[in-house]
Amino acid sequence: MELIVCVKQVPDPEAPPASFKVDTATNKVVPPPGVPPVISTFDETAVEAALRMKDAKGGKITVISLGNNLVRDVVKKPLAMGADQLILLEDPVYENSDSWSTAYALSMAIKKIGNFDIIFCGRQAADWDAGQVGLGIAEFLGIPSVTLAKKVESIDGKVRVERVVPDGFEVIESPTPCLITVTNELGEPRYAPLKGIMKAAKIQPIIWKPQDIGVDPSQIGASGRRTKLVKLFQPVKEGKCEIIEGENAADAAVKLAVRLREAKVL
Amino acid sequence: MADYKGVLVCGEAIEGKLAGITAEMLGGGRKLADKLGEGLAVVLLGSGVKALAQEAIAFGADKVYVVDDPVLKDYQTDAYIMAMENVVNQVAPRVLLLGQTSMGRDLAPRFAFRLKTAVSMDCTELDIDPQSKLLIQTRPVYGGNARAVFTTESLPQMATIRAKAMSPLQRDDSRKGDIVDVPSGVDASKIKAKFVQKVKEEVAGVKLEEAPAVVSGGRGMGGPDGFKQLEALARSLKGAVGATRPAIDNGWVPSSVQVGLTGKIVAPEVYIAIALSGSSQHMAGCSGSKTIIAINKDPEANIFREARFGIVADWKQALPAFTQKVQELLK
Ligand SMILES: Cc1cc2nc3c(=O)[nH]c(=O)nc-3n(C[C@@H](O)[C@H](O)[C@H](O)COP(=O)(O)OP(=O)(O)OC[C@H]3O[C@@H](n4cnc5c(N)ncnc54)[C@H](O)[C@@H]3O)c2cc1C
Ligand SMILES: Cc1cc2nc3c(=O)[nH]c(=O)nc-3n(C[C@H](O)[C@H](O)[C@H](O)COP(=O)(O)OP(=O)(O)OC[C@H]3O[C@@H](n4cnc5c(N)ncnc54)[C@H](O)[C@@H]3O)c2cc1C
Numbered sequence: 001m002e003l004i005v006c007v008k009q010v011p012d013p014e015a016p017p018a019s020f021k022v023d024t025a026t027n028k029v030v031p032p033p034g035v036p037p038v039i040s041t042f043d044e045t046a047v048e049a050a051l052r053m054k055d056a057k058g059g060k061i062t063v064i065s066l067g068n069n070l071v072r073d074v075v076k077k078p079l080a081m082g083a084d085q086l087i088l089l090e091d092p093v094y095e096n097s098d099s100w101s102t103a104y105a106l107s108m109a110i111k112k113i114g115n116f117d118i119i120f121c122g123r124q125a126a127d128w129d130a131g132q133v134g135l136g137i138a139e140f141l142g143i144p145s146v147t148l149a150k151k152v153e154s155i156d157g158k159v160r161v162e163r164v165v166p167d168g169f170e171v172i173e174s175p176t177p178c179l180i181t182v183t184n185e186l187g188e189p190r191y192a193p194l195k196g197i198m199k200a201a202k203i204q205p206i207i208w209k210p211q212d213i214g215v216d217p218s219q220i221g222a223s224g225r226r227t228k229l230v231k232l233f234q235p236v237k238e239g240k241c242e243i244i245e246g247e248n249a250a251d252a253a254v255k256l257a258v259r260l261r262e263a264k265v266l
Numbered sequence: 267m268a269d270y271k272g273v274l275v276c277g278e279a280i281e282g283k284l285a286g287i288t289a290e291m292l293g294g295g296r297k298l299a300d301k302l303g304e305g306l307a308v309v310l311l312g313s314g315v316k317a318l319a320q321e322a323i324a325f326g327a328d329k330v331y332v333v334d335d336p337v338l339k340d341y342q343t344d345a346y347i348m349a350m351e352n353v354v355n356q357v358a359p360r361v362l363l364l365g366q367t368s369m370g371r372d373l374a375p376r377f378a379f380r381l382k383t384a385v386s387m388d389c390t391e392l393d394i395d396p397q398s399k400l401l402i403q404t405r406p407v408y409g410g411n412a413r414a415v416f417t418t419e420s421l422p423q424m425a426t427i428r429a430k431a432m433s434p435l436q437r438d439d440s441r442k443g444d445i446v447d448v449p450s451g452v453d454a455s456k457i458k459a460k461f462v463q464k465v466k467e468e469v470a471g472v473k474l475e476e477a478p479a480v481v482s483g484g485r486g487m488g489g490p491d492g493f494k495q496l497e498a499l500a501r502s503l504k505g506a507v508g509a510t511r512p513a514i515d516n517g518w519v520p521s522s523v524q525v526g527l528t529g530k531i532v533a534p535e536v537y538i539a540i541a542l543s544g545s546s547q548h549m550a551g552c553s554g555s556k557t558i559i560a561i562n563k564d565p566e567a568n569i570f571r572e573a574r575f576g577i578v579a580d581w582k583q584a585l586p587a588f589t590q591k592v593q594e595l596l597k
Contacts, residue, residue, distance in 0.1 A: 013409050017546045017568050020411040029408060099375070100384060123371075128407050128414075129527065130387050132375035139379035144458035145343060147372045150521075160462075165368045166530065167522060168467040170340075174459035183528065184511060185521045226384035230402070231415040241560070241570045249583035256559070256577050257591035265536055265557045265575070266503070266595060 001059035002116040003050045006106055007043035007078060009070050013126035027232040039077050042122030046182040047078040048189040049152050050120050057154055060084045064109055066102060068092050079200035080192035086205040093210060093221040101224030103136025108213040118159060119179040123148055138179040146172045150185035270421040272304040274359035277322060278369060284318050287365035287429050289325045294392060294432030295363055296326040301394040305329060309353050311346060313339035323443035326435045330443060335450035340461040341369050345452045347377050352451035361401050362422040370426045378424050385424035386416050390431040409527055410550035429531040430554055469522055472506045479505030480534045482525055484542025485512040493519055499589045502596060510542045526551035541581045544569030
């Protein structure tokens, strides 16, 4: 099977909230010093979903990432996990893209790849949390989409997906080619073995510039945006925590319960 | 081009009743419509949904579009997009709101791309700019660490709304409104990804989203046994157990109890956070709680910046005493 995974490089979403800063003058996030970016969490899960499909059915996995200043060690992680090829759409023009312009450029690159069975995306990127790009790609390509997958199998030429809903899951069947967005319930992404890391080090990413994928320059990056970011800010927290002390943990716990009763919380 | 006017809410039914999020959107949508001096409509898609039209009016809708068709019985992306396209072409709303639900997450982005407009996902606040009449869309980004305010010029201006972010109006059964039937216009041969079946994974006891008290455990619980103790505390409070993502990823509890950005949104009277650090993504699902209480062994944990009361302690030592005292006090 020909499998494609879209992965996004993001600032580490697990960095402590206290280190998070916004420059309100430019409406930009200031990356915490010394914390390297990562592949967006759900995109690693998407890579895992593709690897499981490849384990079951064989085939090839192509990873695509769009951005600017993509850190090679970061975006190569899917290769170390077992993907076969990496295409980077890397250009300063992609700064300040929105979901629309990102999906458009990715769909043009996928058109250039041509032949594929399944595209995997994360359910949402860990920075802007939109959950739009995957569905946008599917719409640009005119292919069916299934979101929030926790299990993806290929049965009799069809893709069978378990889609997470609040009280269980739905089973959805789609013909190929199709696009699937993946959620963490799929399971932990595998570790990159040392052999994989060494293999990845030898693979040169393929770099496609905007002109290589035939995009309309007015539709990519900032000029292709459909949304205007008016303001980006950090909400103020005025909360103050009352720490209840005690002689030991059990004593503090009892005092906490009493205090909660007193404050009519219980 | 059509003249886009008014606010349209895409409604949802749960087990034969109007979904809570739909009533909330009607409450929020009513304010927007009044600011615009335009109407508030709701569209109900499904099979056997016409009975809910009156309820939607009681919650603030001026007009209800009913698309009642067996083909819409279960949510299927392709079918719902065709039906919504039909409705939106007819109604031409200035603002279109959907819930940030499993349907809204799937339908809204793809539909926005179909209409060549934009959507802001998971908004917690909406307003109308008095001059430009544009919809001001505020949504948490970076897992809740920041808020972004967007406007869009393309029509309809679309947004999905986070659960419990807006308040429903008081139900008023004497309100009057129009009910309009709309054919679905669905061409079944164009439904590619097909719904096969639904598998329910029921959790016993109080429903997490409706529980007056939620006791959540995190990675620090160390395993499923710890969660048994949380259940005992939750039972004493007539509440439910929640969890952070690592507890789900480790298989200690089912995924249906995950609280957070990519889990359930809860807003109970009391939220007790035990052995969880208070990551922004987790807090996105519980920051609307009235009182947050933390038990954590690390005094520097972020949860103490979010909680109102707390103790710095190992839960293994603190929890039995806490549960016992709570039971005693509530007797
Ligand atoms: C200064 C600044 C301003 C911004 N303003 C806006 C704004 O106004 N509106 C807005 O929507 N966004 C804005 N962004 C974020 C924007 O650049 C996002 O990258 C873009 O919107 C796509 O991310 P998303 O969160 O929408 O992705 P999602 O839709 O959440 O991503 C879903 C999935 O799509 C795939 N995917 C997404 N992006 C990529 C990628 N680059 N390469 C490969 N795969 C990808 C991944 O599989 C991902 O899991 C801004 C960013 C900056 C730095
Ligand atoms: C896009 C995205 C979406 C996400 N969505 C969600 C979501 O919906 N919900 C969610 O929860 N997470 C979500 N996450 C994950 C989130 O970023 C955090 O990783 C997660 O919430 C951390 O869980 P935790 O607090 O249990 O674990 P940790 O951060 O590891 O914290 C464990 C805490 O337990 C304390 N502890 C350990 N042992 C003890 C003990 N014996 N007694 C007392 N305290 C102890 C420690 O001091 C620590 O503070 C998401 C992440 C991303 C990137």
